[in-house]
Amino acid sequence: MTAPAWTYPPELLAALGDLGLAPAATTPPSVVREALSGLYRYELRRMRDALRAGEIPKADYIGLVIALRKKYWPLTLPVEGWERICRGAGDAHRVDSAARD
Numbered sequence: 001m002t003a004p005a006w007t008y009p010p011e012l013l014a015a016l017g018d019l020g021l022a023p024a025a026t027t028p029p030s031v032v033r034e035a036l037s038g039l040y041r042y043e044l045r046r047m048r049d050a051l052r053a054g055e056i057p058k059a060d061y062i063g064l065v066i067a068l069r070k071k072y073w074p075l076t077l078p079v080e081g082w083e084r085i086c087r088g089a090g091d092a093h094r095v096d097s098a099a100r101d
Contacts, residue, residue, distance in 0.1 A: 004028075006086045015074050029082035033075070040072045
């Protein structure tokens with residue numbers, strides 16, 4: 001049995017690439033999303049620590065958090081959404097074949 005091939009949409013690949021992630025066709029969306037979530041939490045904690053250290057003015061903090069959320073927009077999709085939009089061509093073929101039978 002071979003691993004399913006995932007087809008990541010160009011907009012998702014671009015967003016992931018901007019964040020340093022480049023999933024292969026064999027990388028499950030759940031793994032990519034978990035890595036992205038870890039990066040987001042890391043950046044959020046760094047920002048919080050910078051706020052506590054006085055490196056970020058409190059008045060600027062909420063705007064920075066909002067900007068970070070926008071940067072990590074793929075996290076707004078649940079894992080099931082990622083799997084649905086990244087479904088590999090082989091999976092779609094099997095579903096189509098089953099529907100015809």
